Structures are given as C-alpha cells and as structure tokens.
Amino acid sequence: MAPTLIAGVGATDFGEHAGRTGRELFAEARSSALEESAVPPSDVDALYYGNYMGETAENQSHQAPLMAAGIGTTGLEATRVENACASGGYAVADGVRAIESGQADVVLVGGLERMTNLETGETTAALARAADELHEGRPGLTFPGAYALLADAYMDRFGGTREDLAHVAVKNHANAATNPNAQFREEIDVEDVLEAPAVADPLGLLDACPISDGAAAAVLVSRAYAERNELEAAVAITGSGRGTETLSLQERVDMTRTRAAESAAQAAYDRAGVDPGDVDVAEVHDCFTIAEVLALEALGLYEPGEAITAAREGETTADGEVPVNLSGGLKAKGHPVGATGVGQLVELTKLLAGTHPNADAVADAEVGVTHNAGGTVATAAVHVLEVQS
Amino acid sequence: MNVETVRETGYDAWLDALEAGEGYFLRDGGRATVPPAVTGGDDLEFEPLPETGAVRSKTVIRVPHPDFGADAPYAIAIGDFGPVTLTGQVAGIDPEDVETGLAVVPTVRECETSGKRFVAFRPAGEVGDE
Numbered sequence: 001m002a003p004t005l006i007a008g009v010g011a012t013d014f015g016e017h018a019g020r021t022g023r024e025l026f027a028e029a030r031s032s033a034l035e036e037s038a039v040p041p042s043d044v045d046a047l048y049y050g051n052y053m054g055e056t057a058e059n060q061s062h063q064a065p066l067m068a069a070g071i072g073t074t075g076l077e078a079t080r081v082e083n084a085c086a087s088g089g090y091a092v093a094d095g096v097r098a099i100e101s102g103q104a105d106v107v108l109v110g111g112l113e114r115m116t117n118l119e120t121g122e123t124t125a126a127l128a129r130a131a132d133e134l135h136e137g138r139p140g141l142t143f144p145g146a147y148a149l150l151a152d153a154y155m156d157r158f159g160g161t162r163e164d165l166a167h168v169a170v171k172n173h174a175n176a177a178t179n180p181n182a183q184f185r186e187e188i189d190v191e192d193v194l195e196a197p198a199v200a201d202p203l204g205l206l207d208a209c210p211i212s213d214g215a216a217a218a219v220l221v222s223r224a225y226a227e228r229n230e231l232e233a234a235v236a237i238t239g240s241g242r243g244t245e246t247l248s249l250q251e252r253v254d255m256t257r258t259r260a261a262e263s264a265a266q267a268a269y270d271r272a273g274v275d276p277g278d279v280d281v282a283e284v285h286d287c288f289t290i291a292e293v294l295a296l297e298a299l300g301l302y303e304p305g306e307a308i309t310a311a312r313e314g315e316t317t318a319d320g321e322v323p324v325n326l327s328g329g330l331k332a333k334g335h336p337v338g339a340t341g342v343g344q345l346v347e348l349t350k351l352l353a354g355t356h357p358n359a360d361a362v363a364d365a366e367v368g369v370t371h372n373a374g375g376t377v378a379t380a381a382v383h384v385l386e387v388q389s
Numbered sequence: 390m391n392v393e394t395v396r397e398t399g400y401d402a403w404l405d406a407l408e409a410g411e412g413y414f415l416r417d418g419g420r421a422t423v424p425p426a427v428t429g430g431d432d433l434e435f436e437p438l439p440e441t442g443a444v445r446s447k448t449v450i451r452v453p454h455p456d457f458g459a460d461a462p463y464a465i466a467i468g469d470f471g472p473v474t475l476t477g478q479v480a481g482i483d484p485e486d487v488e489t490g491l492a493v494v495p496t497v498r499e500c501e502t503s504g505k506r507f508v509a510f511r512p513a514g515e516v517g518d519e
Contacts, residue, residue: 125455139465
C-alpha cells in the first residue's frame, strides 16, 4: 500500500478569535494548506471536516457545504465528521481511507471550532453532551469530572501524585512557549499547577486545557498524483487506525485503560508496519494532564501504570528520549475541539519536516504518532507519520 | 429467515423501580447491564439490584454542571453493585468524605433546574436502610 502523502498543512493560531466567524477561520487554514501544497483547488476530490459544537456556538448545523464553498469546485463531495474531540482525527482517517481505496487522489481534511464566544456555562454544558446523557450528564458529571474519575481510578490502582500530573502541564507549557501558534505561551512551574483553583478533584485549572477557537487543514494526496504532478512531500501518513469503547465510564471493565486508543494504535501500527519502539515523537490528546498519561500507555510507549512519572523523569520533555507534545499539546497550544485532531497532524508534519520552531528537539526523528480522543476516549484516532526519503 | 429481535428497555421505568426500592438489572446471556439497554435476544432476564454497592471511583465537582450550579461542591461516584456499575451524585455526606470502598445505597433524585430525574447515592447504614 503506497502511503498517503501530506502535500500541505495550514492552521490559524489557536486561542481567542473574538469577532471572527467559523467559516472565516476555516478559510484561513484551508487557504494556507492549499497554498503550501501547490495543489490547484480544482483538483480536490473531497473535503472531510471535523466540527463538534457548531449548533451551540454559531447556531449552524450542516457545515460541510459552507466550508467546501470557498474551495471553488462545483459539486465537491464534502462531509462533516462529528466524534466529539476526535472529530478532526476521524476526518483525517476518512481522508486517508478515501486515498488508500483509490477513490480519491486529493483530499482536503480539516476541522474547526468556535468556542470563546460562549459563556463558560454554555461551553461546560456543550462539552458534557459528549458524555452519556442518561448515566453521566443527568447526575451532574462534567467533562473535567469524568477525567477526574479516570485519574482517581488510575492513582488508586497504580499510585502517582498530583505533582506527577503537574509535570505534564509544566512540560507542555514550556513547549508552547516557543510555538507562535499556541494559546498559552507562558511557562509555569509545579507550584502554579498545585495552587490553581480546583475544578474536579484531583484536577485543577492548570491540569486542564483552555477553551479555544481555531481551525486546521491539510492536503492529502496519493503517491501517483504526486508523481504525475511532480509534487514534493516530506512526510507521509503510513498508518491510520480508529477505535471505540463504551460511551459511559460505568460500562468499562477497567477504567485505568483506554481501549479505544489501544485499538486505534494497534491498527495504525499494523498498517504502517512499525511498533511502539520505533516512535521518535508524539502529539497526544492531553485535554487534561491525566489524559496524556493514559495516551502514552494506550500507544504502547509505556506499560500500564508506568507513564505517570514520564514527564517528571524528563523522558517526554523536549530533551527526553521521546518528546511528547512539542507543540504544547491541547494543554497549552489550545483545544478548538473539532480542529484538534487535524492540528496535531499539522504540528507533527512540521516537526518531522524540520519546519516547526521546536523541530530541533527531534532533528533525527523518522517516525511520529498522533493520538486524538473523543470524550473520555470513547472514540480515538491514531495516525503514524513517517519522513519520506 | 432468522430475524433478530431488538428492543430497548426503558430508562424511566427503571428509575421508577429504583425509586420504589425495587431496583433491577438486566442479564442477557452472561452479560449484566442496566437500562436503557438494547438486546438482541428474547432471553432477557430481570434480576434484583443489590441493595448496597461500593464506590469504585469518585471526584468532588467544584466547577459545576450548569444544571447543578447552586450545588457545588458535590461528589460524583461510580459504584459497583454486584455485576453492574452505576454513576451517581452522592448525597447525605460531606463530598470530601466520599472514599473508595464506601458502601452506598442507590436512590433517585430530581434536578431542581432541569426537572430531570437522576441516579443518586447515599451512604449505607443511615436510618431506614436496615
């Protein structure tokens, strides 16, 4: 199977874009990806577009034709993908499948979320809808609360402390400080995290990602198309995997593991013909500090119960063995929900191509993975990216 | 032709039973679950829900769900009741005193903001539980 080449990537800054519409933000990301790719917009065969809460934020469903309109291809196939915070990752996976099946030569994948225009309560309610409404929403479980339950179960079984988790936040803020697209560019220390207001025990405000606006896009092409058109692509997607698990936490046999991500990772590794030991760099879904720990174990980079100290020990920092979230991650780069999975692809592509401001940390990297999770990892999409020689 | 039977068991009927102290769970072959559940067979059995369960995981919510804006802080727990597990808001105890292993009784409460009913837990051993 020939790999799917990443011909161009683009994104807005992640953060607060007061007064800008979603369609305006997506157009910016889409245009910059198309421009970098040098692919004529008329060659695009399909758009796969991730968005989670457009109904709440902009009173707008049915966004795919809206986002496809500016590409300029009459009748273009376009689909909105919704899998909560994994919407973007699933949009990427749909694009890869379209190319691998031979049905498309050029696909635009993207995602967008507009969030900061809502009141905090509205955003809290919108995010809570990604959980099981009857079993979790009705008793008043919030999104941070659900991850707090995962953290509690993990620490009850394996140990670990709030300080261990704080090191994840400190690391990702440090990485974001040198990423001009990131929302939080101030470094923090462990004390800052521990002293931040509590949100849902044991998680505090600085264990959580921010509420963000932003859009991201990428142009994916088949190898045959690239050869015909003499396109250069430094990085390819060599493996794509998706998985699911029960929506509610109560139905899970083991709350210390995220099996949707384990399934997705296994599928992606198998497709790429790599194993976790080959991974040089990772962008993972750290909506909360505990989520990065669970992600590293699901990806097989650590055994169950062992990733909790990874950041503290310096194993996943910029100068560590396998740097994780060199972009700043969701935690500090920002988390515009529907854009996040594509944003990870944008960041990792630049890191592997050597065009990212933090790329020096992984100058010799050949293999990277993205890990994008929906809700409490009831859905997950994992992609393996490899440098093309 | 073998036509698969699909039916959904009602969540509200289950809450009614729980509220009346007649809680149950469903067993479909070897698998135990609580409504709403979709089953593929006719051999669905109703079994009594254990009267008490044990907290498996818990958190104190400090930034509340909008439906419970005036109630923070409040505790949410996941509790094991024999072969099934429930999620509930814990009442009748200081939220910070909810510990893993705490014995709890399932009950039903109604949200003052939304008017919707939800599963709640209270510590076992209170007056009226014996």
